[in-house]
Amino acid sequence: MKNEDLVIGLIVMLAAFLFIAVGYDIGKRESKSEMTELKTELEQAKAQIKLLEENQVIVYYADSWGGSYD
Numbered sequence: 001m002k003n004e005d006l007v008i009g010l011i012v013m014l015a016a017f018l019f020i021a022v023g024y025d026i027g028k029r030e031s032k033s034e035m036t037e038l039k040t041e042l043e044q045a046k047a048q049i050k051l052l053e054e055n056q057v058i059v060y061y062a063d064s065w066g067g068s069y070d
Helices: 002-054
Strands: none
Touching: none
C-alpha cells in the first residue's frame, strides 16, 4: 500500500509539473505573438507619421479686417 501511494504521488507531481510547463510555454508564445503585433502597429504608425509630416501644408489666411492697427 505504501509503494502504491508513493507511485500515485509521483504521478500526480509529474502531471502537475507538465501542466505548469505547458501553461508557461503557451503564455510565452502568446507574449511573442502580442509583441510581434505591437511592433507591426508601431511600424505602421511611424510610417503614417512620416507621411503626414511630408505632406503637411501650412495655410495662411489674409487679414480682411481692413482696419488700422493703432
